[in-house]
Amino acid sequence: MPFRKFGDTDLIRNTIVAYPKVNFFIFDGDVYYNNRPDQDGKFSKVYSSEVGSINLYEYNIDKLAGSNEFIHPFITKQSAGASFKTVGQVSYSNEFVFGDRITGSYPMTASISREFMTNPSARSTGTNPVSGDTFATSPTHRHFYALKNRLNFLGQRSQHYLVSSSLGDKNSQTINLISIPSIAYGSQINPGSVSLKWYLTGSLIGELQDIKQNGELIQVGPEGSTGSGSVAGVVLYDEGFILLTGSWDLSSEQIGLTNGGSITEPQWIYYGAGAKDGVTQATAPAGYVSASFDMSFEGHTETQVLTMFAHAARGEVNFSNNPTYIAHNQTSLSLTSSTVFEENAERIIKNTVSSSFEDYEAPFQRQVYVSRIAVYDENKNLIGVATLSNPVLKKEDQDLSFKIKLDI
Amino acid sequence: MPTQYEPFNTSNDVTTTKTLLHEVIPITGSIVSGTYADGNIKNYSHGMFQSVYDYPFLSSSANHIFDITVGYDEESALSGAASVQNKKKINLYNQYAQVLLGYTGSTADGVRKFESDLLNDGQRAMKEVFFINFSRLITKDQIKKGSFALSLGTSSAFATPFADPRLVLADSLTTERTGFKNEAGGDYGVLYTSSVGINADSGVGNIFYQAGIAVITASVFNGVEMASSSAGGAQNVSEVLTGSAISGACDALRHRIFDLSFNNTTEINSKIYFCRVGHNKYNYSSNPTYLTGGEIRVKDVASDNPIAYITTIGLYSSTNELLATAKLSEPLRKDPTNELTLRVRLDY
Numbered sequence: 001m002p003f004r005k006f007g008d009t010d011l012i013r014n015t016i017v018a019y020p021k022v023n024f025f026i027f028d029g030d031v032y033y034n035n036r037p038d039q040d041g042k043f044s045k046v047y048s049s050e051v052g053s054i055n056l057y058e059y060n061i062d063k064l065a066g067s068n069e070f071i072h073p074f075i076t077k078q079s080a081g082a083s084f085k086t087v088g089q090v091s092y093s094n095e096f097v098f099g100d101r102i103t104g105s106y107p108m109t110a111s112i113s114r115e116f117m118t119n120p121s122a123r124s125t126g127t128n129p130v131s132g133d134t135f136a137t138s139p140t141h142r143h144f145y146a147l148k149n150r151l152n153f154l155g156q157r158s159q160h161y162l163v164s165s166s167l168g169d170k171n172s173q174t175i176n177l178i179s180i181p182s183i184a185y186g187s188q189i190n191p192g193s194v195s196l197k198w199y200l201t202g203s204l205i206g207e208l209q210d211i212k213q214n215g216e217l218i219q220v221g222p223e224g225s226t227g228s229g230s231v232a233g234v235v236l237y238d239e240g241f242i243l244l245t246g247s248w249d250l251s252s253e254q255i256g257l258t259n260g261g262s263i264t265e266p267q268w269i270y271y272g273a274g275a276k277d278g279v280t281q282a283t284a285p286a287g288y289v290s291a292s293f294d295m296s297f298e299g300h301t302e303t304q305v306l307t308m309f310a311h312a313a314r315g316e317v318n319f320s321n322n323p324t325y326i327a328h329n330q331t332s333l334s335l336t337s338s339t340v341f342e343e344n345a346e347r348i349i350k351n352t353v354s355s356s357f358e359d360y361e362a363p364f365q366r367q368v369y370v371s372r373i374a375v376y377d378e379n380k381n382l383i384g385v386a387t388l389s390n391p392v393l394k395k396e397d398q399d400l401s402f403k404i405k406l407d408i
Numbered sequence: 409m410p411t412q413y414e415p416f417n418t419s420n421d422v423t424t425t426k427t428l429l430h431e432v433i434p435i436t437g438s439i440v441s442g443t444y445a446d447g448n449i450k451n452y453s454h455g456m457f458q459s460v461y462d463y464p465f466l467s468s469s470a471n472h473i474f475d476i477t478v479g480y481d482e483e484s485a486l487s488g489a490a491s492v493q494n495k496k497k498i499n500l501y502n503q504y505a506q507v508l509l510g511y512t513g514s515t516a517d518g519v520r521k522f523e524s525d526l527l528n529d530g531q532r533a534m535k536e537v538f539f540i541n542f543s544r545l546i547t548k549d550q551i552k553k554g555s556f557a558l559s560l561g562t563s564s565a566f567a568t569p570f571a572d573p574r575l576v577l578a579d580s581l582t583t584e585r586t587g588f589k590n591e592a593g594g595d596y597g598v599l600y601t602s603s604v605g606i607n608a609d610s611g612v613g614n615i616f617y618q619a620g621i622a623v624i625t626a627s628v629f630n631g632v633e634m635a636s637s638s639a640g641g642a643q644n645v646s647e648v649l650t651g652s653a654i655s656g657a658c659d660a661l662r663h664r665i666f667d668l669s670f671n672n673t674t675e676i677n678s679k680i681y682f683c684r685v686g687h688n689k690y691n692y693s694s695n696p697t698y699l700t701g702g703e704i705r706v707k708d709v710a711s712d713n714p715i716a717y718i719t720t721i722g723l724y725s726s727t728n729e730l731l732a733t734a735k736l737s738e739p740l741r742k743d744p745t746n747e748l749t750l751r752v753r754l755d756y
Contacts, residue, residue: 061469061470071431072431078427
């Protein structure tokens with residue numbers, strides 16, 4: 001089989017940048033992803049993951065343990081030392097011998113989550129057993145501590161990021177932190193695409209957008225609303241966090257928005273109440289179900305694409321190794337013995353030229369049907385096969401170019 | 409931007425490894441026939457195969473799990489002009505046989521036939537077969553050898569297909585190292601039943617591991633009522649293969665599948681870089697927060713050892729372009745009294 005080399009202009013490497021739209025809707029303790037409902041199936045829920053979660057492989061559709069078993073992964077313990085992240089090092093060493101199966105489970109899911117921090121800089125206290133003195137130990141809100149450096153770094157983009165500035169001190173402000181998993185947006189949230197909407201009994205009472213594309217979440221609506229034009233928080237585009245500190249009243253109507261406690265006016269610090277933060281109708285004071293929240297943004301994904309042009313030039317690629325290319329019932333060998341193997345040189349190629357007339361065979365032409373293109377590496381290892389949807393007729397006097405695209 | 413780079417010694421610091429990740433794929437027979445009242449079964453106008461999904465296929469949640477079709481060789485007793493879709497069934501058999509087994513070299517009938525053993529000698533040919541073509545989504549790189557099991561109901565009555573003990577077709581003699589053969593379509597093993605002792609004549613099918621295709625001889629259903637009386641009278645398997653379209657024969661097979669399971673395999677290739685940090689290296693940080701007022705923040709006394717905390721490892725190309733970064737789960741203390749070897753693993 002002859003090989004053809006790609007020329008300098010036959011290989012093109014491109015990057016396709018896409019901005020997938022993402023929407024989360026939060027209502028009554030549930031999160032809905034891209035308006036997908038929680039469907040009932042024949043056995044159980046259609047999605048074995050929670051509604052609002054993004055399922056990594058979307059396996060285990062409508063499954064129920066015991067009657068319709070789950071797909072699950074496993075690794076056999078071997079010298080490479082591979083394991084699942086859920087198996088700790090000690091467990092891996094002590095509980096499994098070589099050859100044992102280490103199992104995991106599907107679905108693997110991710111969703112947004114919300115943390116409500118009334119005193120973000122709070123730390124636990126420990127007591128010196130000798131002196132009886134108390135001292136500060138681990139932070140209560142570790143995620144806030146982990147983000148402090150990053151917030152200060154982004155302070156060069158906007159003063160509103162800074163942990164402590166003339167605009168306020170986040171150490172003591174009440175913070176509403178919404179975490180977005182990267183599977184929802186890719187490499188970053190597209191600046192300028194974030195929109196947070198606060199609905200009270202179905203009416204829009206506030207909308208935040210990052211209209212300056214610098215991470216500031218500015219209240220843009222509804223027109224004339226309290227706090228319009230003010231910055232209620234910031235977005236960390238690369239890290240996937242939304243941090244809200246806006247504490248002005250968006251409405252005078254008081255509803256329950258926290259676990260226990262009392263009813264309060266809607267504020268941005270309560271935005272997203274119920275997004276995997278434990279706030280539900282059962283735990284929040286009356287009126288909680290009046291609130292609903294819509295969060296939308298665009299992600300940013302980059303797909304490397306290799307485009308290859310495979311040329312079948314005139315006078316080339318005009319023979320097939322397919323056995324049916326040769327007419328049927330011919331002697332394939334003219335001579336064979338223990339020392340000689342000679343093929344029949346007179347074998348006839350089957351005439352595949354279509355005739356328009358009955359009982360009339362069209363004159364023979366050299367032609368083949370190209371059905372697939374194989375791509376080899378420099379060591380002639382087959383690394384890919386591109387199959388055409390329909391075989392393409394290639395006549396001897398034709399030049400054909402096939403465009404092969406490969407997403408990497 | 410680092411001020412110094414540590415070159416890898418490619419013979420000592422870089423190695424490759426391969427991990428096989430498997431998934432257990434159980435497919436309950438009621439999904440294949442019954443649960444969704446065939447809302448998860450797609451037939452096509454070309455009529456050459458039938459697709460089975462794990463949920464009604466009009467839903468975006470549905471995953472394609474396998475295709476079913478049937479075929480017989482032109483030498484089969486069932487082959488004849490009177491058979492429904494006769495040419496298609498012959499062509500399908502030959503197409504599968506060409507792709508999976510290749511050619512004999514003879515001009516008389518150059519295409520190999522499926523056999524109930526691994527000899528490929530023209531003996532014990534299975535000339536009438538069902539094909540189950542699994543989706544790449546669930547077979548991944550290949551089906552794990554020795555893990556395939558298909559449980560079929562072979563009770564004679566159509567209405568109660570699973571009344572008698574079921575016939576389990578499994579690749580019992582195949583392991584990762586033995587009991588398979590490599591042909592044009594990749595490695596394949598023989599499916600044996602649990603009902604008789606395994607011997608040279610007891611094979612009832614083939615399983616092609618890389619291609620993800622199971623070939624099952626129609627003879628496993630001998631003496632079985634394959635189609636219901638209401639749908640054109642009681643039909644045995646031969647009558648179904650000759651008198652029904654391919655879709656009808658596929659329906660008959662689905663009706664007899666009790667359950668099906670196998671393990672798939674994904675090869676994860678990894679490159680491991682051992683990043684060695686000598687005692688006198690990387691004890692200083694270029695992070696702006698490392699200094700306060702021109703002094704190292706973590707030193708109280710001038711004579712103290714410098715201390716740094718390693719949080720990230722950058723992997724650079726030969727032209728010092730940053731290719732990848734590896735993050736530690738927690739910062740690692742580094743001072744002149746310790747040496748570290750950090751193992752960076754890159755899966756692809």
